[in-house]
Amino acid sequence: MKRYTKDRLRRSMMFVPGNNPGMIRDVHIYPADSIMFDLEDSVAYTEKDTARLLVYNALKTLNFGNKEIVVRINDLSSGLGVMDLEAIVPAGVHVVRLPKTDSAQDVIDCEKEIARIERKHGIEVGSTGMMAAIESANGVLNAREIAHASDRLIGIALGAEDYVTDLKTTRADGIELLFARSMILNAARSAGIAALDTVYSDVNNEEGFIAEATLIKKLGFDGKSVINPRQIAPLHKVFMPSEKDLNKAYAIMEAIEDAKKRGSGVASLKGKMIDKPVVLRAQRLIALHEAGLRMDDGED
Amino acid sequence: MKLKVPSTAGTMESNDVLVSIKPAKSGGIQIALQSNVMQQYGRRIREVITETLEELGVENAEVEATDKGALDCTIRARVAAAAYRAAESSDYHWEAKK
Structure with missing residues (x-):
């Protein structure tokens, strides 16, 4: 049986640092549509092992209700990504979020590892979903091929911080992301999957957050990553039809x-x-x- | 699993547990526990620590645990992390969720 559903509500995907037991304990009380446990950037290199074990044990024992459970792994080229998959696929993750996806081959390589691990544990091959985060100029230009690279993909997402650095610019009013957002959205729609927007880092600027959420909804995005529970209610309000x-x-x-x-x-x-x-x-x-x-x- | 060196895992933050493990030649699994919920959960925390180490095949060890209200899954994760570090091993035994 598949652990994921392609067509579901994904207005909000809440980042939870993978090595923070307090946030992992509390996350079920927040109304985010998806929860994304992070093993990548929010975890120090020296704590990758402890975070992996913590997320593994949490996924195996805690009940997160009807939320979609996503885990952001480290990229495969680091050597850590496969170690992350070895833990989280048997633990029951619904969707693996692949970071720094530059090409369709990145998705294919990750899918092969997931299939190998599913087979090893007697889990039905194909039952784990995937999403790809695009965080570079190359990734944006390859968005269509990435979106079509695997049947497991539930969506593609923009990771803006790395992307603007690659473009030699910084986050500003959103104009700097217009091309990437448009590419990702059209690629996602061409593959019939979700388009998910990047985080808004300034949690104290609710006005700016709402403006960005309104913009991405107008463009056609399904939802957005959030880094603080305070961002969930205003985001859902933006997505509520009048x-x-x-x-x-x-x-x-x-x-x-x-x-x-x-x-x-x-x-x-x-x-x-x-x-x-x-x-x-x-x-x-x-x-x-x-x-x-x-x-x-x-x-x- | 054979423990080789002293190690620690976890933090002193709320909802976490700091676990230190030292290899021992005999005496079974000895636990020195501090917890802000000792009265209610002290026995349970000791059980989880012992079970986790036994599942990893650790027979003798000196464990110091400072608990800050960690859930069972956090205790398991921190004890296992400290044990793998003490064994200088990355040969993790992942099992499928039942």
Whole structure:
């Protein structure tokens, strides 16, 4: 049985440092759609072993409810990535996040290791999902090939800090990321997988965070990584459909149902014909709203 | 698993446990435990430490543990990390979740 679902709500993916037992203990109380335990940049080189053991034991014993469980491994070229996979695949991770993905071959190499480990432990081959983080100019230019590199991929993500360094610039108002975001989004959509945006590091700047979240939602992203629980509620609010849009979506679906009952292949609302993209958008909006209501049960 | 050198793993931060292990030739697994929840969980913490070391095939060791309210999975992780470090081993035994 697959541990992951390709089509699910991924508005928020919360980073949790892999060597922080307090945050690992508390993470189930936050309403993030996905939790991402990090074995890479947030863990000192001398503590890679302890973090790996901590995440392994946490995945094996703690109950994280219906959240998607992602682990960011170290890159394979470091030698640490395979050691991470050896631990987290048997521990039951839903999705492996591959960092610094520059090419389709990086995804293929990682998938081979995952399949080998699944086989070794008698786990159904293909049951572990993957996502690829793109963090370089090369990766952005290869985004389409990366997005199509494996059936296990649930999405591709932008890792902006390394990317802007590679571009010889810094994070600013978002214009510096426009090309990368557009490439990643189009590559993800061409492969039918999720497009996930980078972190917003200034946790005290809620206004800036909301502006960035609004921008990436407008572009078409499914969601965004968050580094602090305080960022989850405002992010979900940005992704919540407005009442006006929701009413229109329900009216469209009612008009479609009426047309079906009348045996008519053509539906219209207020004199305007409803074509297929309009129906798809309405269905997505309603699904997002209903999923949001379910996931946010108890959220502020 | 044969322990070779003294080692430590973990931290003194809240929800963590700092574990130090020294190899010993005899005497079984001896544990010196400090915990801010000694009254309620002292016995359980000792059990988890002993179980973890026994599963790794450690028969004799001197263990010092300073617990700051760690969950069982954290105690297991820190004890195992200290043991692998003490054995200078990276031959980890990962098992599939049941």
